[in-house]
Amino acid sequence: xxxxxxxxxxxxxxLRLAWELTRGSDRGEWWRVTLTATGAALATGFALAAVVxxxxxxxxxxxxxxxxxxxxxxxxxxxxxxxxxLVPVLGFLGQCARIGAVHRDRRLxxxxxxxxxxxxxxxxxxxxxxxxALLGSAVATVFSVLLLLRVxxxxxxxAWLGIxxxxxxxxxxxxxxxxxxLRRVVxxxxxxVRRLGPxxxxxPGLLFLAGVLIVAVMALLAVATTSTAAPNRPNGELPxxxxxxxxxxxxxxxxxxGATAKATGRILAVRARSAATLIAAERLRDDPxxxxxxxxAVLLVTVVGTGFMGIRQVLSDVxxxxxxxxxxASYYTTxxxxxxxxxxxxxxxxxxxxxxxxxxxxxxxxxxxxAQAAAGVPRSVLGRAxxxxxxxxxxxxxxxxxxxxxxxxxxxxxxxxxxxxxxxALVPLAVYxxxxxxxxxxxxxxRRSVRPGExxxx
Amino acid sequence: MSKPVPLLxxxxxxxxHGRTPALRGASVGLHAGEILAVTGASGSGKSxxxxxxxxxxxxxxxxxxxDGRRLEELPEKRLSExxxxxxxxxxxxxxxxxxxxxxxxxxxxxLLAGTDRAGxxxxxxxWLERFGVRGQQDLRPGEMSGGQAQRAALxxxxxxxxxxxxxxxxxxxxxxxxxxxxxxxxxxxARESGTAVLLITHDAQVAAYADREVQLRxxxxxxxxxxx
Amino acid sequence: xxxxxxxxxxxGLLASGPSHGYDLKRRHDDRFPQARPLAYxxxxxxxxxxxxDGLAEVQGTDSDGGPERTMYRATDDGTHELSRWxxxxxxxxxxxANEIFAKVVVAIxxxxxxxxxxxxxxxxxxxxxxxxxxxxxxxxxxxxxxxSADYALNHLDADLRWMxxxxxxxxxxxxxxxxx
Numbered sequence: 001x002x003x004x005x006x007x008x009x010x011x012x013x014x015l016r017l018a019w020e021l022t023r024g025s026d027r028g029e030w031w032r033v034t035l036t037a038t039g040a041a042l043a044t045g046f047a048l049a050a051v052v053x054x055x056x057x058x059x060x061x062x063x064x065x066x067x068x069x070x071x072x073x074x075x076x077x078x079x080x081x082x083x084x085x086l087v088p089v090l091g092f093l094g095q096c097a098r099i100g101a102v103h104r105d106r107r108l109x110x111x112x113x114x115x116x117x118x119x120x121x122x123x124x125x126x127x128x129x130x131x132x133a134l135l136g137s138a139v140a141t142v143f144s145v146l147l148l149l150r151v152x153x154x155x156x157x158x159a160w161l162g163i164x165x166x167x168x169x170x171x172x173x174x175x176x177x178x179x180x181x182l183r184r185v186v187x188x189x190x191x192x193v194r195r196l197g198p199x200x201x202x203x204p205g206l207l208f209l210a211g212v213l214i215v216a217v218m219a220l221l222a223v224a225t226t227s228t229a230a231p232n233r234p235n236g237e238l239p240x241x242x243x244x245x246x247x248x249x250x251x252x253x254x255x256x257x258g259a260t261a262k263a264t265g266r267i268l269a270v271r272a273r274s275a276a277t278l279i280a281a282e283r284l285r286d287d288p289x290x291x292x293x294x295x296x297a298v299l300l301v302t303v304v305g306t307g308f309m310g311i312r313q314v315l316s317d318v319x320x321x322x323x324x325x326x327x328x329a330s331y332y333t334t335x336x337x338x339x340x341x342x343x344x345x346x347x348x349x350x351x352x353x354x355x356x357x358x359x360x361x362x363x364x365x366x367x368x369x370x371a372q373a374a375a376g377v378p379r380s381v382l383g384r385a386x387x388x389x390x391x392x393x394x395x396x397x398x399x400x401x402x403x404x405x406x407x408x409x410x411x412x413x414x415x416x417x418x419x420x421x422x423x424x425a426l427v428p429l430a431v432y433x434x435x436x437x438x439x440x441x442x443x444x445x446x447r448r449s450v451r452p453g454e455x456x457x458x
Numbered sequence: 459m460s461k462p463v464p465l466l467x468x469x470x471x472x473x474x475h476g477r478t479p480a481l482r483g484a485s486v487g488l489h490a491g492e493i494l495a496v497t498g499a500s501g502s503g504k505s506x507x508x509x510x511x512x513x514x515x516x517x518x519x520x521x522x523x524x525d526g527r528r529l530e531e532l533p534e535k536r537l538s539e540x541x542x543x544x545x546x547x548x549x550x551x552x553x554x555x556x557x558x559x560x561x562x563x564x565x566x567x568x569l570l571a572g573t574d575r576a577g578x579x580x581x582x583x584x585w586l587e588r589f590g591v592r593g594q595q596d597l598r599p600g601e602m603s604g605g606q607a608q609r610a611a612l613x614x615x616x617x618x619x620x621x622x623x624x625x626x627x628x629x630x631x632x633x634x635x636x637x638x639x640x641x642x643x644x645x646x647x648a649r650e651s652g653t654a655v656l657l658i659t660h661d662a663q664v665a666a667y668a669d670r671e672v673q674l675r676x677x678x679x680x681x682x683x684x685x686x
Numbered sequence: 687x688x689x690x691x692x693x694x695x696x697x698g699l700l701a702s703g704p705s706h707g708y709d710l711k712r713r714h715d716d717r718f719p720q721a722r723p724l725a726y727x728x729x730x731x732x733x734x735x736x737x738x739d740g741l742a743e744v745q746g747t748d749s750d751g752g753p754e755r756t757m758y759r760a761t762d763d764g765t766h767e768l769s770r771w772x773x774x775x776x777x778x779x780x781x782x783a784n785e786i787f788a789k790v791v792v793a794i795x796x797x798x799x800x801x802x803x804x805x806x807x808x809x810x811x812x813x814x815x816x817x818x819x820x821x822x823x824x825x826x827x828x829x830x831x832x833x834s835a836d837y838a839l840n841h842l843d844a845d846l847r848w849m850x851x852x853x854x855x856x857x858x859x860x861x862x863x864x865x866x
Contacts, residue, residue, distance in 0.1 A: 275569045282557040286598075371553045374514045375614075376542025377570060378535075452515045453475070455505070455549070499850075642823050662846045663839055666815035667823065 014120060018127040021107060032099040033132045035356060036174070039093040040136030042349065043086055044170045048144045050082040051162030052155065074335065081342045084304070088346040091297030092353035097129070097177070099360045104128075122179045129178025134171035141167040253299030253401060261288035261295075261393035268392065276381045280388035288393070294357050295394060297350040298435055302401035303408070305343050306427040310409015312336050313421035347431070351438040358390065359442040362449050369446070370454035379450060383443050390439040394432065402428025465490040465654055466511060466622055471520035472677075473506050480506035481517065482677035488622065493648060493655040495665035498674035504658045505626055507674065511656060512545055512624045513537040525621075542570055546615030546623040546653075548644075550630040553611050554599040560586060560610040561595040567618045585613035589643050605636030609643055616647055623648060626658045634663075641667045692724070692732050697741060697760055697768045704745045704759035707733060719821075719831045733758055741767055786845065790852060794863045804853045808846060815842050 053075055108121050116124075145163065148155060155163075265285030272278035319332045362369070369382060406425060413420045464487030473481040480503040488494050488511075498504050509515035511522055513529045522529040524544075529537065547553060554563045564582035569575065586592045589609040591602070599607045608628060615623050625644065629637030645667050648655045657668055665671050673680045699710050699717075707729045715723045736742035741764035745757040760768070786807060793800040821827065822835035852859070 273569075273575055275566055278562060278566070278569065278575075279555060279558065282555075282559075282562065286557040368556065371547075371549055372555065373538070374509075374512070374541065374549075375547045375553055375567070376538050376540070376545065377566070378538050378542075381570065452509050455509070455514070645823055646825070662812065662815060662843050663819075666812065666819040666839065668816070671812055 010120075011123070014123045015127055017111075018124045018131070021124070021128070029099075029104065032096055032104075033128075033135075035096040035099065036093060036129065036132040037136035037139075039089055039096055040133040040170050040174060041140040042136075043089045043093070044137040044140035044166060045144060046082045046085045046089065047166045047170070048141065048163055050079045051166055052148060052152075052159050053079050053082070055156055055159035055162055077335075078338070081339060085342055085346050085349075087300055088297045088349040088353065091294050092349050092356070093174075093177075095294055095353040095357040095360065099356065099363075126175040126179040130171050130175030133174025137167055137170040253303070253397065254296035256400060257295035257299060257393060257397045258289045260396045264392045264396070274381075274384075275377070276384035276388060279381075279385040280392060283385075283389055284393055290357075290361070294350065294353045295397060297346075297353060298394065298431065299397055299401040301343065301347045301350050302398055302428050302431045303405045305347065305431065306402055306405020306424050307408030307412075308339060308343055308405075309424040309427050310406065310421050311412045312340065313409070313424065314413045314416050314418045317418055318416060347434070351434060354390070354435055354438045355441045358386065358439045359445050361389075362386065362442050362445050366449035367454050370450050370452060373450035374452060374455060379446065382450065383446055386442070386446060387436060387439055391436055394435055398428050398432045398435075402431075462489065464488055466522070466524045466656075468507070468511055468517075468522045469520055471507065471510050471517040471522070473503075473510060473515065473517045475506070479677055481510070481520075483520070484674065484677060484679050485520075486511075486672055486679055488654050488656055490621070491648075491652040491654055492670065493645065493657060493668040495657045495659060495668035495671040496674060497659060497662070497665050497671055498680075500660065502674040503677040504660075504674050508624050508626050508656060508658050512547060512622075513540055514547075542567060543618055544621050546618065546620040548608070548611050548615045548623065548625040548628045550627040551604070551607065551611075554607060554614065556599055559596050559598055560591060560602065560607075563599070563610060564613045564617050567614060571618060582613065582617060585617050586610065588647065589613050590639075603636070604632050605639055608632060608636070608640045612640065612644055612647065616651070616653065619651065620653060622654045622656065624656050624658075627660070628657070629659070629661070629664055637661075637664065691771070692728065693736055693741075694768060694771045696729070696732055697736065697764050698772075700742060700758060700760040701765065701768060704757045706748065706755040706757050708755065710758075717830060719834055721834065736764065740764075786849065787852075790856075790859070791863060794860050800860075801853060801856055804849050804856075808849050808853075811842050811846050811849070815839055815846075818842075 056075065104125075108125055111121050111124065112118070141163065148159075148163075152159075261284045265281045265283070265288060268277055268281035269285055272281050315332060315336060372382060373379060402425065405427065409424050410420045467485075467487040469485045471481045471484045472479070482503075484503065484507055486494075486496070486507070496504050496507060506515065510517045510520075513522070513524075513532070516530060524540070529540075532540070541547070554560070555566070558566065561579055561582050564585055565573075565575070565578035568578035568581060573581070583592060583595060586595050589612055591606050591609045591613070594602050594606050594610070597606075599610070602610065608631075612628070615625075623644070628644065629640050632640060641664060644655065647653070655668070657664070659665050695714060695718075696710055699705065699713050705713070707726065710733075711724045711726060711729050714721075714729075733742065737744065737758070740761060742758050742760050745759045747754050748757050749755070786804075789803060789807075790800045792798070793803050818835045818839050822832045822839070827835075
């Protein structure tokens, strides 16, 4: 019955519908498309770099990063680092998916009510996300390939295969994630059309966890396949162990961030003395998982960042005091600097995700916020509540992640029989402060959100 | 015949949203303890008039006087305080914070005014009792029926003992029986405490709860029932 | 409500036990607070007709210290007639006498001001609705009072809505009436 011309036809009409719906939608949707494409471009870029490096076998003479990419062992470390960068990108994409989500869910539920089949709605949603991801991945692929051809005249077949795989996989995964995220809308169209205001009840970011898992498996595979040729390296197993620690702490971080949000909400809701704390606490209790994805990425960055700072301290200590190094000192410092840059990039992406998430949470609630302001709730109270929503659950979680990072640093120091670099305890503090600043970037948006104009639309 | 000075009055208000004029010189007065209905077709400027009178929106022209003070001369901070302490607002829906329980929603204005949590909750409970929704005090707005949520909203609007309550289509989302309960509760509470009510509605049966009615037509107050 | 069924309402009041004219009037006015109060004369004429038709009968007299009063009670025929009437559906307004519409048309025909008339009529309707609402919203109001006030309010509201749409369409109506 389902002959292929019909399929092509319906796909084309879905595509047109998806395009029309996106074109006719408001600014929020365009933000989602733009930011999703940006996130997809970043993901593609990191994945492409990792794949191309992974296609190398044995020793090469790569004229970059002072020989860090020459040997399989260090190369696999770089690959893992690149893949780990995908984690904050996933967190960022997760926040992007929330932009205009209420509006989009209602629109797609409207399609269901108008007689679209669940599959059609899923396809349209998948196309919307997939096209944005395709845009990002296409741009990133084109530029990466151009760059690659300049530095590496004739890439091998494996590299080309990897590039093709990544370029296709990013939009496909984006489309699948888009379709999966809609399962409730598809299941009960009426519920979503009628629903007023945002509601929680999301799981602990299942898609995010799945994404992290994929990254982890890929990283382990990369290490396993590329570092076998380096049995002479002393700490050949170190990356694996580090990975294990980071993943364990990371998985704990997602759960911890949700759980602390819930617990903080419950405890504070009862004891809150001020209006701002009360509002923030009840919002956390109501939907503790909404920010878990970004917060989990924050925690991962905290662990990695703190741990890295510890390792860096110890290593540069070693590099500068030891006489008998196998490689020139710049070899080691470049490695450290590269890793540092990766951590900083990851942190920047995570902070963007946090800012986007806060802004979105404001945009979704703007009518309610306008009503509160109309009733005389001072804007400062609303602003404080907004910041507390980020600050409260993050505090215990960052503390624990910081401790984890310090433990990594201390462990490494003890391994090398060096003094423990306690200064790294400042890293979690800095992370926490930066997160509050990122959340604070949406305060100007609050001012615009509480306009009385918002009261005029039901 | 000299009338007492109105508690709240507007004269010559104009307000344009983008290119659409909402008010074109509307004047109206609300006396202390009076329940005044503002009626009119949709788009006649009712809500904008309420927003101007409550100090939520600043009119383009004209002035609003409350108790001898001209609202256009007050900074936003003072206006916000005025709305919090001397005014109460009830909208069609959305004025309750979805994440707070009914009790905490009603206690919120008291918390903002500096009352301690326990005291605020106790007084909020009394008001919920008064509006017959004490049994729902631990529910969130989304878990209550529309009528119960609106009665909780009334409690929130009245808990600080305001002198004016602004109600914008308070029964707009309710069936007629729930609407009747909400209106009866509002009118009784306002009469007992001497609170003036500015009631925006398009429904004559709701307007009939008021002492007086003004009709808005195309952004101005239409003369009522005056035969030419 | 009155003209059509005073006899049935009185029969209904008699269903709860024998009663005399004054008592029936008082109970009627209590039960139907928003209806026009019954006149004594009407109560007695109606009771006599009920007796004549065999639907009620005189049970005796009762002085109770005051003036002597005739007690009535329903007959079996009366009880049957009552249940037949109660089960009969009311015809859904086959001919609505619309005085307001007539006046609007006359105003147009005679070159008057139908808009001003509608506006004044609306004000009068609103005034009556406020009175009824005050009766209904009073704390002591019982359910019977509320329901009968509601009935009147809904009818007045229907008039009002009709007047609003008519006022908005007066130009077209004027053109149509003048063209005929």
